[in-house]
Amino acid sequence: MARLIPSIPSIPSRRPRFGRGAVLAVSAAYFAVPLLAAVVYTVDDPVKGVTLSAYTGILGAGGFLPALLLSLELAAATIAVVLLILVPAAIAVRLGGSRLRAAVEVVCTLPLVVPPIALAAGLTTVLKWGPEYLARTPFFQTIVALQNPGFPVVLVLAYVVMSLPLAYRALDAGLRTLDVPTLMEAALNNGAGRIRAVTGVILPNLRGALLNAVFLTLALVLGEYTVASILGFQPFTVWIVNGSASAQGPVTIAVSVLSLLLTWALLLVLSASGGRRHTSAPASRNTKGTT
Amino acid sequence: MSASTDVTATAAPAAAAAPATARRRAHAAAGPLAVAPLLIVVAVAFGIPALAMLGGAFTTTDNGPGTAVHYTTGNLTASLQGAYLTALLGSVKLSLTAALISTVAGLLLAQAVVTSRYAVLRHAVLSASGVLANFGGVPLAFAFVATLGNAGVLTQHLGLDKAGWSLYSFWGLVLVYLYFLVPLMVLTVIPSLDGLRAQWREAAQNNGATTWQYWRHVALPVLAPSLLGGFVLLFGSAFAAYATARAMVGASVPLITLQIANALNGNVFAGQGNVGLAMSLDMVVVAGLVMAVYIPLQRRSARWLV
8 A cells, every 4th residue: 555655646647737738739739820820921011021010901981880880789779688588588588587587598598409590591581571571561661661771770679689598608608606585685675676686786896797797799700701691791801702702812712811910809807807706707608607 | 577566566565574475576577577588589580590490391392483382301311411411521521520639639638637746737727728629710710711821820831631631622721620629528517527536546546457457447437527528519519500611611621510501501402491490400300309318418427526
């Protein structure tokens, strides 16, 4: 026995330490190289040497600002709707019975079963009903208004549905760390109304989770391509792809690099500020959670 | 809104007399009301398109638009034949390959992070994984094009094109998919790795087990539900991906998402107008199977690894 003891620590510690370094190095290279290479690609001109013209050319590229603005407007509208419908529901689930909880969880999981392209297929079918069946009814105007190219409400509806699974998990993870019934009761006993109890007591305690939900929704909308391109609208991502087809070359790559870096920076700020208590902060797809 | 203030008004006096029952009654009354907007929005924005897709998959207007609609299983049959079947199988093959590689790579990376002594490394990898798993798509595809495409930086400097490399191929897509699948796996498996108790490893070593035997007989069986659940989740994620493939390969790799987009744009044979909807239904069936496997596995892994 005595001879066995010194040999025990040596078994796990020798080989894995080398292996761990190799795994980390390969991973770091794999994740860093495409970004670095893309930056090199945009600044390295075979004729002129190093130049920033790809980046200064972004603003001048046709349609860039309208596309970006459309994406930002869609993101703002989606975030507003998601919070308005999801926050009351998530709080009610914490107060209510298990049947309510099951219903909300099913509703917020269902969109995972329908891939974005299938949702887009369904939406195109519905929008085609307009001219085919509803031309003489008031619904026709609604269908036309949904597809207004200046601000396509139909995209907001689609993005709300697509954000629900992520946003609900983020909110629910935050609410799980609070004793919602006790907080509500305390506020009500102190004379607060129901609305004031939520806005004054519950929401301030939920700041991290709310931020989490907002940023995940923002990232989803800014990066969404499938539904927008199938329905024929041109937000930011669709503009990038169309731009590459019309041979804007380095400008397309420059926009891609910038949008990746900006979104990652936003999400990192989020996970640094709001995610400290639950380390898997933006990992809302991970149903287990660590809290 | 007015209804909810009514609830408060009636609940307040009652609360003085019997707080517990009043609270329960108030909550019960507020519950359905607070959930109603969510249910309505989902019914309109999700329910109607889903039913339209389902209905369209089983109907046809093959004598031209405006003629009578009749029911048929022809769309579904067509969606499982010829080029459409090739695309479906191509998607399954790509997703299986990418998910399998990502599961192994994600497990290795997660284990390297979990056993590391540096808390900073762990925090950095978790944050980065959360970011990378959630945002990629079009910009990511173009970053890879600039790196490994025909005129890409690495392709030019290393002469990869002469070695027969092409990003616009099956393995090119796998390489790009790993960029968001591996982080997703890391996030899925790290909680389970944290749940592996040090005592289990010590017990195995005291009984003379090697590292390999410990993994083979103790760690992997305990991790199996979580690994399998992660694998299925990655498969679903890769299967549903469209933007990356569309931006990168156009149509050179047959994928079901590309075929659906093609069909929705009207590129179909006469009389197969709704075949895109039938293929969408095929995808929903596959995604439904994925969730049906994933959710029970997730519950099962939670039983061992508290």
